[in-house]
Amino acid sequence: MKLDVTELVAGYDGRKVLNGLSVAIPPGKLTVIIGPNASGKSTLLRTMARLLKPRGGAVLLDGQPLHELPPRLVAQRLGVLPQAPLVPEGISVLDLVSRGRQPYQRWWRQWSADDETVVRQALSDADVADLADRPIEELSGGQRQRVWIAMALAQQTETLLLDEPTTFLDLAHQVDVLALMRRLQRGGRTIVAVLHDLNQAARFADHIIAMRDGEVVATGAPSNVVTADLVRQVFGLECVVVPCPVSGAPLVVPTGKE
Amino acid sequence: MSGYVKRGFVVILGAVLLGVAAVASLAIGSKAIPVHEVFDVLLHPSASEASVIVWDMRLPRTLAGIEVGLALAIAGAMMQTLTRNPIAEPRILGISAGASTGVVVAIAMFGISTLAGWIWFGLLGAALAGLLVFGIAARSRDGAHPVNLALAGAAVDAGLGSLIYGLLSIDAATFDQFRFWVVGSLAGRTPQMALQVAPFIAVGLVLAVFVARGLDALALGDDMARGLGQSVARVRIIGGTAAVLLTGAAVALAGPIAFVGLAVPHAARALVGTGHRWVLPVSALFGVVMVLSADILGRVLFPPGEVPAGVITALVGAPVLLWTVLRSGK
Numbered sequence: 001m002k003l004d005v006t007e008l009v010a011g012y013d014g015r016k017v018l019n020g021l022s023v024a025i026p027p028g029k030l031t032v033i034i035g036p037n038a039s040g041k042s043t044l045l046r047t048m049a050r051l052l053k054p055r056g057g058a059v060l061l062d063g064q065p066l067h068e069l070p071p072r073l074v075a076q077r078l079g080v081l082p083q084a085p086l087v088p089e090g091i092s093v094l095d096l097v098s099r100g101r102q103p104y105q106r107w108w109r110q111w112s113a114d115d116e117t118v119v120r121q122a123l124s125d126a127d128v129a130d131l132a133d134r135p136i137e138e139l140s141g142g143q144r145q146r147v148w149i150a151m152a153l154a155q156q157t158e159t160l161l162l163d164e165p166t167t168f169l170d171l172a173h174q175v176d177v178l179a180l181m182r183r184l185q186r187g188g189r190t191i192v193a194v195l196h197d198l199n200q201a202a203r204f205a206d207h208i209i210a211m212r213d214g215e216v217v218a219t220g221a222p223s224n225v226v227t228a229d230l231v232r233q234v235f236g237l238e239c240v241v242v243p244c245p246v247s248g249a250p251l252v253v254p255t256g257k258e
Numbered sequence: 259m260s261g262y263v264k265r266g267f268v269v270i271l272g273a274v275l276l277g278v279a280a281v282a283s284l285a286i287g288s289k290a291i292p293v294h295e296v297f298d299v300l301l302h303p304s305a306s307e308a309s310v311i312v313w314d315m316r317l318p319r320t321l322a323g324i325e326v327g328l329a330l331a332i333a334g335a336m337m338q339t340l341t342r343n344p345i346a347e348p349r350i351l352g353i354s355a356g357a358s359t360g361v362v363v364a365i366a367m368f369g370i371s372t373l374a375g376w377i378w379f380g381l382l383g384a385a386l387a388g389l390l391v392f393g394i395a396a397r398s399r400d401g402a403h404p405v406n407l408a409l410a411g412a413a414v415d416a417g418l419g420s421l422i423y424g425l426l427s428i429d430a431a432t433f434d435q436f437r438f439w440v441v442g443s444l445a446g447r448t449p450q451m452a453l454q455v456a457p458f459i460a461v462g463l464v465l466a467v468f469v470a471r472g473l474d475a476l477a478l479g480d481d482m483a484r485g486l487g488q489s490v491a492r493v494r495i496i497g498g499t500a501a502v503l504l505t506g507a508a509v510a511l512a513g514p515i516a517f518v519g520l521a522v523p524h525a526a527r528a529l530v531g532t533g534h535r536w537v538l539p540v541s542a543l544f545g546v547v548m549v550l551s552a553d554i555l556g557r558v559l560f561p562p563g564e565v566p567a568g569v570i571t572a573l574v575g576a577p578v579l580l581w582t583v584l585r586s587g588k
Contacts, residue, residue, distance in 0.1 A: 051481050075487025082481035086342065088532040094261075095531055099474055103487040155486070 001077060001158045001190065002027055002062050003048060009056030010047045017043040018214045020057065025159075030185040031192045032201040035211035036235050041194045042083070042163055044211070048192070049080040049161045075103035079152035081162045087136045093147050094132040097122055100154025119154050125187075126150035126180060142173025149180060160184065162193040166200070178204045198235075202226045202250045210234050226250035265530045265540075272543030276324075279550035283320040284312055287557050322447040323550045323567070326512045329459050329504035331545025332466055334519020335526065335537050336501045339473045340494060341407055344582050347519035348384075348505040351407065352414030354516070356387020357509035359418045362436060366425045373451045373510060377458060380510035384502045387414055442515035442568020444553045455507040462503035469496045470534040477532065515552075515568040517575020518545050524582060548574070 003025040011017040017040045025031055025048075033041040046052040048059050050066055059066040066074060079100075087096075100122065101115045123129040126146045136144060145165060152160055162181070166174040174197070182204055185191045195201045201208055202222040210218045210225060212234045218225045231239050231252055238256040243249070284296045291299075291308045299309035330348060337346040337353075348354040360383025364370040370379070394410040426436055472493035475483035480490050508515070522545045523537060530536040552570035559565050 046481075049485060051484050071484070071489060072487035075485065080481070080485030082479065082485065084479065085482045086477065086479040088477040089344070090527060091532045095533060096478075099478065099486065102471060102475055105471060152485075 002060070003078075003159060003190070003192075004060040004063075005044070005048065005057070006060060007057035008044070008047060008054055008059065010043055010052055010054050012043075012052075016055070016214075018047070021214065021216060022057075023209055023216050023219065025190065025192055026207050027190050028185070028188065029190065029206040030181060030204060031190075031207040031209060032205035033192065033194045033209045033211060034196075034198060034201050034234070035217075039211040039234075040214040041209075041211050043214075044209075045161055045163050045192065045194050046082075049078065049082075049163075050074055051080065051082065072103050075155060075157075077157050077159065079155040079157035079160045081148050081152050081160070081165060083163045083167075085148060087144075089137075091136055092132070093123070093128060093134055093136060093139075093150075094119070096136060096147060097128075097132075097150045097154050100151040103155060118156060122150045122153035125153055125184070140173070141169050142176055145169060145173070145177050146180060149177070149184075153184070158188075159190040159192070162191070164194050164196065167196060174200065198226065198231070198252050199244075202252070203244060203247055222249055226252065261531070265536050268529045268540055269536075269543070272540055272547065275547045276543050276550075279547050279554070280320055280324070283323060283550045283554055284316045286554050287311070287316060288562055318447045318449045318452050319444045319553070320550065321449070321452040322444050322511055323553050324546050325452060325455060325459050326444070326508045326515060327518060327546035327549035328542035329462065329508040329545075330515060330518040330549070331522040331526075331541040332463070332538055333501045333504040333508070335523035335534070335541045336466060336469075336473065336497050337519065338523055339477050339534070340497050340501070342477075343407055344524070345408055345520065345579060346411075347517065348501075348509070349415070349514055349516040350520065350579075351411035352387045352391050352418065353384050353411075353502065353505045354509050354514035355415040355418040355422075356383040356385070356390075357381070357506045358440070358514050359383045359387070359422055360506075361510055362422050362425050365436060366429050374454050377455060377507060377510045381458070381502065381506035384506035384509065387418065388498065388502055390414055440513055441566045442513040442571070443564075443566035444512055444549075445564060445566070447511065451511060455511045458503050458507035462500045462507065465496050465500035465503070466538055469493055469500065470538055473497060473534045474532075513566075513568060515549065516572045517578065518548055518571055520582070521571075521575050521578040522548055524578065 005021060005023045008018050008021045009016060033045060035041045043052065047054055053067060061069065061077065098119050101119065123132055126149045128143065128146050128150050131139065131143060136147065165177050169177065178200055181191050181193060205222055208220065208222055208225045209216055210230060217234050218230055226241060228239055228241050231237050237254055239252050239254045241250045241252055244251040281293060281296060285291050285293050289311060291312065295308050296312060299312050303309050303313055334347040337351060338344060357380040360379035361376045364376050364379035370376060391410045391414050395407040472488050475486045475488040476490065476493050483490050523541045525544060526537050526540040530540050548571065549567060553567040556565035556567055556570050
């Protein structure tokens with residue numbers, strides 16, 4: 001499945017954040033959008049996820065304008081994990097993940113054996129099967145995030161968009177979630193995520209989209225994109241880039257003010 | 259799956275309790291009628307005293323209790339999800355007061371004395387109060403935050419309450435019609451009354467069933483609901499319309515019976531989880547049980563006088579409200 005952004009204009013209330021942005025998402029890859037605060041990276045992801053309406057231009061899903069397709073059909077092809085989803089009080093992991101089947105249900109078509117199989121598979125893919133009967137409130141932040149990802153997996157979409165999935169997690173859980181995203185990509189999905197940590201992006205992404213002031217500054221493989229020049233240009237930060245001792249990916253080490 | 263078994267058991271329990279409450283509501287009163295006689299006169303109406311009491315007094319009253327109980331409980335459950343506010347319910351959001359004001363205006367200013375006329379004013383009042391409360395809450399700095407919404411509802415409730423008493427105090431005839439109705443009571447409902455509100459409640463129920471899955475999505479936040487393919491605006495409009503229809507019809511029929519819409523959905527969620535395809539029907543069953551029980555209790559507490567059902571539900575509901583506030587505050 002192809003996801004393309006052409007001449008996109010989008011923003012909030014009176015403020016345009018993106019003004020004529022074009023970018024392509026490579027299918028079957030793990031793409032990470034990076035950039036400083038207010039660079040428009042979440043706005044781009046939210047518009048691609050149909051959470052925000054474009055004011056001009058379009059997001060194209062296999063060539064068709066996303067915002068003109070029936071929402072339920074889009075939800076069968078494009079899964080979304082927004083920044084701060086709400087947890088209904090007392091809901092169990094299983095019940096929450098089951099709600100991922102919504103795009104496939106109508107009021108005359110209720111829960112089926114097929115739904116059950118998909119939900120079980122999603123729970124085990126996101127490594128939360130043993131938590132199925134626990135209330136969400138009892139889980140740690142990292143477990144919760146994996147549960148939300150399981151819900152998105154139950155949607156059975158080829159593409160999954162995640163808005164800062166690691167932001168409120170401690171380091172070990174961040175790595176957990178990144179590794180899970182990597183596994184899902186290897187399983188054949190297209191994954192797009194907004195991340196804050198440049199080194200994590202360089203380590204886990206196949207493809208990076210670097211943004212500043214609502215514009216795409218660079219795109220490509222981490223080894224081509226993550227350079228001292230780019231980091232200075234995008235983040236205004238002096239640094240040296242060395243190969244990561246574990247993976248060989250670019251590792252950004254800030255220099256300057258001590 | 260064990261969850262299904264447990265939920266199924268809760269539904270059966272609710273249905274059984276509803277049946278028991280309905281029969282008790284036909285049997286218990288200033289003249290007690292044995293249960294076997296109740297069934298006898300139901301199957302073979304006659305001119306006997308028992309038959310007249312059951313058919314003309316207690317059956318309409320029981321039907322009214324069923325309608326009011328399910329309407330208020332479902333309206334409350336939907337409002338809690340639509341507003342993401344655990345203490346939302348027709349009375350607290352000022353929707354009941356809007357419906358009451360509509361009915362009082364119908365009586366005092368238009369001289370309308372039939373329920374068929376009251377209903378339209380009740381619905382209009384409920385809808386206007388709902389829009390007013392949301393308008394006020396949405397204008398405050400952090401949008402329709404749950405606390406702002408509850409405060410706006412309380413303000414509208416108090417303001418409309420004084421308007422109602424103002425209208426009543428300048429017009430003695432209105433007061434007489436209104437007195438038995440203002441606290442929320444099932445006494446003196448006629449079969450015609452129970453039938454007249456039925457279509458409104460039926461439409462409200464159909465809309466509620468239709469939007470149940472949308473409410474499940476909305477409970478996860480607007481973004482997640484959109485991601486699941488729901489139209490957030492459509493769920494809000496259909497759900498809000500259903501809640502106004504159910505509240506307006508229930509209030510026109512029985513007056514503002516408070517707290518059914520608060521206590522019952524919380525109990526339902528504790529029993530069957532948060533999915534609306536379970537919460538709504540279970541709330542309906544237990545809402546009826548609560549209203550009928552309150553009405554029956556009101557008949558036997560201080561004979562020969564009657565305590566209106568609305569007074570009893572408030573006695574039960576106020577502690578539930580406190581408990582909910584304390585728990586959601588932590």
